[in-house]
Amino acid sequence: MSLADLSVLVTRPQGQAETLMAAINKAGGRASHCAVIDIIGLSDNAQLEQCKQTIMALDTFQHVIFISGNAVKFGMEWVQQYWPQLPIDIHWHGIGKKTVAQLIAQDVPCEPYQLQGAMNSEALLQHQSLQHLAQQKVLIVRGVGGRDYLAQQLTQRGAQVSYAECYQRVLPSLAEGALPEIIERQAINTVCLNSGESVTNFCQLVGAKGLNKITIVVPGDRVAAIAEELGFEHIVTAESASDQSMLEALKRL
CATH class of the missing domain: 3.40.50.10090 (Rossmann fold)
Incomplete structure (x- = not known):
């Protein structure tokens, strides 16, 4: 099934988004990337x-x-x-x-x-x-x-x-308004969020305004419940956070 109508933001950490983005593009969608979580070593x-x-x-x-x-x-x-x-x-x-x-x-x-x-x-x-x-x-x-x-x-x-x-x-160091600007510039209508923490960070980086206009894809009912509580209205639940599961969920849109 084609993803021709989808402009998808992939929010995985740096270095972990390429495979899913390639799959989205191959299926006819338009994939962009902005990490909402950074993975770093211990410092304490x-x-x-x-x-x-x-x-x-x-x-x-x-x-x-x-x-x-x-x-x-x-x-x-x-x-x-x-x-x-x-x-x-x-x-x-x-x-x-x-x-x-x-x-x-x-x-x-x-x-x-x-x-x-x-x-x-x-x-x-x-x-x-x-x-x-x-x-x-x-x-x-x-x-x-x-x-x-x-x-x-x-x-x-x-x-x-x-x-x-x-x-x-950790929360990435993004300039204020950087993520909303990406969403507007790339005409993003769908966002892949891979965990409850990703959902929370996305809200913090974007702000509550306009969340009801975006469709999000999340892994499992637990993360979907977190998203619903934070104000998202258009939530698609994937079986897991794997590339294949997220892609299959996108194809259901």
């Missing part, structure tokens, strides 16, 4: 020390879960610094096909999971090795802050859950 000394101590204790965990490609990029830099050879007897997991592929590309023996629908936290929780976790330690590799749903569910199954927070998400 306390956070750096906490991450170091956690990674140095990697061999005490039975399961390690990387929540995203960013977690693999930053997390594996930490792991390789202190573990030239990976510790044994660990179940390695990634959330999303791209995350799993990135782990495998770095020779991490990541456990695949073949399920219908989105490869998200909810799908990972169905993995056979994560059902009975009494006396087991689970490490979640992620950025500073974020959703606690996965940890809560694993804790209910008996796991001792820790975080290795190895990067941070």
Whole structure:
């Protein structure tokens, strides 16, 4: 299906938007880019020390879960610094096909999971090795802050859950009015927002005025609820934040 009537703003961080933009353009749409989240390394000394101590204790965990490609990029830099050879007897997991592929590309023996629908936290929780976790330690590799749903569910199954927070998400340094100007100049009518934080940052950068005129594509009902609460009226829900899911949602417009 053609996207000929769509002028789409992709808001992923720098270096992570090209594939989706190319797919949009190939399908007949017009893709533009402006990041609403920047991904950077840790800068706080306390956070750096906490991450170091956690990674140095990697061999005490039975399961390690990387929540995203960013977690693999930053997390594996930490792991390789202190573990030239990976510790044994660990179940390695990634959330999303791209995350799993990135782990495998770095020779991490990541456990695949073949399920219908989105490869998200909810799908990972169905993995056979994560059902009975009494006396087991689970490490979640992620950025500073974020959703606690996965940890809560694993804790209910008996796991001792820790975080290795190895990067941070920050609001980009854009000149005042820069994003509204891009939207007007490129005649943007659709925006892809990949997380609840992206939705919040977009509102902060654009302002509440005119949000009801823009159609947004978001991953999942949870992010859609955040967007609705912030005042968006035209919301399309994709199955996940993957390129393919976002593209399929755009084709439904």
